């Protein structure tokens with residue numbers, strides 16, 4: 001009868017509401033997206049001063065069924081909330097390991113974005129060790145989240161360093177006590193944040209900051225990569241200041257592993 005139908009509908013609706021209220025739908029969809037490989041690795045080439053591709057940064061992209069792409073800025077915070085970042089990182093590492101690209105990447109540096117708790121994950125560590133047999137692996141840490149377990153992190157870094165893995169401090173200059181972390185974790189590379197590159201033409205202060213980063217990096221024997229390079233003036237200024245590796249839309253946007261493969 002109509003009453004049965006309506007009451008069934010109401011029961012279903014309230015179940016849906018409760019489910020949704022406790023955010024289980026988000027959790028379920030995200031987990032499914034990861035396990036179905038709907039979130040997949042794109043890669044943005046990194047070039048030297050002669051525009052030669054020397055490697056690339058792997059960036060997560062969620063490709064919806066309708067072909068639309070969701071930005072990691074939207075889903076990474078949710079994955080963090082549900083503690084799904086390690087699963088995502090494992091999927092990205094294994095997808096790159098299974099790709100054609102990995103067979104031609106001995107001379108390339110491939111970067112991944114890792115959070116601290118990923119580094120403590122044994123499966124993530126094993127995938128990194130395996131990938132490091134195919135390419136130069138660079139793990140990027142952002143200083144916007146504070147490192148929490150120093151002892152554990154140092155031990156994991158040492159383990160991976162024994163297999164040739166290198167580490168970069170990401171978004172350098174924007175986060176927590178940069179110099180402190182630089183010293184503590186002995187990073188191999190620094191990524192100069194886009195916000196500095198953006199203002200390199202307009203701000204004298206930025207120029208001085210980059211000059212001092214270059215000086216520091218040369219004293220500490222740390223490699224530099226500038227991110228978010230969008231025009232030739234920025235590239236030329238960076239090069240004049242002594243920064244020789246660049247990533248940005250001036251050169252390439254993030255692209256599929258297949259298109260990246262055709263460049264190398």
Ligand code: C2E
Nearest residue numbers: 059060071072073113114115228229230247248249250254
């Ligand atoms: P990020 O690590 O700083 O990555 C660089 C971001 O700058 C990327 O955005 C890239 O597409 C963008 N970008 C590069 N060159 C240019 C440029 O010339 N102009 C402009 N306007 N943007 C440029 P994307 O891919 O949206 O990633 C955003 C952030 O999400 C990343 O920032 C990173 O923190 C995070 N993320 C992405 N993939 C992963 C991942 O697999 N794991 C983790 N933990 N975080 C990730």
Ligand code: CA
Nearest residue numbers: 057113140170
């Ligand atoms: Ca990064």
Ligand code: CA
Nearest residue numbers: 170171191227
């Ligand atoms: Ca960055």
Ligand code: CA
Nearest residue numbers: 171193194227
């Ligand atoms: Ca950045």
